[in-house]
Amino acid sequence: MTALLEVEDLRVAYGKIEAVKGISFKVEAGQVVTLIGTNGAGKTTTLRTLSGLLKPVGGQIRFNGKSLKKVPAHQVVSLGLAHSPEGRHIFPRMTIEDNLRLGAFLRSDKPGIEKDIQRAYELFPILGERRKQAAGTLSGGEQQMLAMGRALMSQPKLLMLDEPSMGLSPIMMQKIMATIAELKSQGTTILLVEQNAQAALSLADQGHVMEVGNIVLSGSGQDLLTDESVRKAYLGED
Template sequence: MTALLEVDDLSVAYGAIEAVRSVSFVVEEGQIVCLIGANGAGKTTTLRTISGLLRPRAGDIRFDGKSIAKEPAHVILSRGVAHSPEGRRVFARMSVEENLLLGAYTRKDEAGVRTDMNRVYELFPVLGERKQQKAGLFSGGEQQMLAIGRAMMSKPRLLMLDEPSMGLSPIMTQLIFDTIKELQQQGTTILLVEQNALAALALSDRGYVVDLGQTTLEGPGHDLLADERVRAAYLGQ
């Protein structure tokens, strides 16, 4: 296996406040990797920095062997890194179809976009049934499906999902996690940020614990699940 994404001693600051101090992790091609940690640990900041929405203060991010730490967001996206942001952030007043088209904004191959759009509709039939409806009228879970589908529209090699289960019912959370597994089986590498550590670790090939802006623990998902410290701190056991 080759490393698709390598984050190396990353540090990010909002002005004087250092949100990420020293985060390092590796995502190998074809894996699901998750970052878990408490609120404010720096997980979302890490994802936003990888996708180019924030600039790192120090450290390096390499995608497919090349540094993307200094590239703008649109270049990173066209290299193959898609980001489904925290809180879903679908365009509420635009239709499902318009949302998906915006996901494919950097692509020029119209036929390919159509094909991928139909794939999204197959993956989430509820979206296909209501493609002309405004995204804001969908339930939270359906909006999460749309956010994932929209990110998939750029045909990414690496899909980064920020808190996909946030605010969803257990059934909907299960459905979203099943979909993530399915996307992995179809060949997409996935970097997952989750507070729902139990479900995320069970799904992941590898997990990293982020605490106060640093990666403190790492290991295969089921090993972390069994780790005493993780169980105490994040699983409430």
């Protein structure tokens, strides 16, 4: 049985500057896999490449047994790979409900869409309370919830979350992480990119530490949490 997502020797460059220098990792169905690392490590670049927003210069991406290298961004979604981008990118002037509906843009099963909207409201009750409100009026954390809910509307096989805790208050961050844990318990496969290593690693089945375009360390979430060098570099311990 092959993994849901297989990345092999992926290399991505902005012009002449290589941002991702040949990384390989796998995501098995049902797993939560996290990429952690500092600013500029190439985490976001990796996700943007996976979802087709950037073109790789080398390497292989296999999703569900199919190569993603030549697939344009708008078709990646239809293959079952949803991307909740960094900085949330919600549609601020549309209502929350319209945002969610756009997440289901490629689906045509009306009853299923309605059911999934209700599911998103159950997952994030605050969105249900404000369904007719413009999304731009939500707080940062609520916007993050909306971005996640919207990504789920496409019924993805793999949900990619890019820095969901960025810029959030500690309480809001805990809420978001709790939601990710809940999604995991429901069997959603997640590829999580985070700077908050502690929170990400305690959730993850697998973790990869990235530094300037390379994966320098891989292991289970628990192993990395207790790893000496990770604790020094990312968890702020001497």
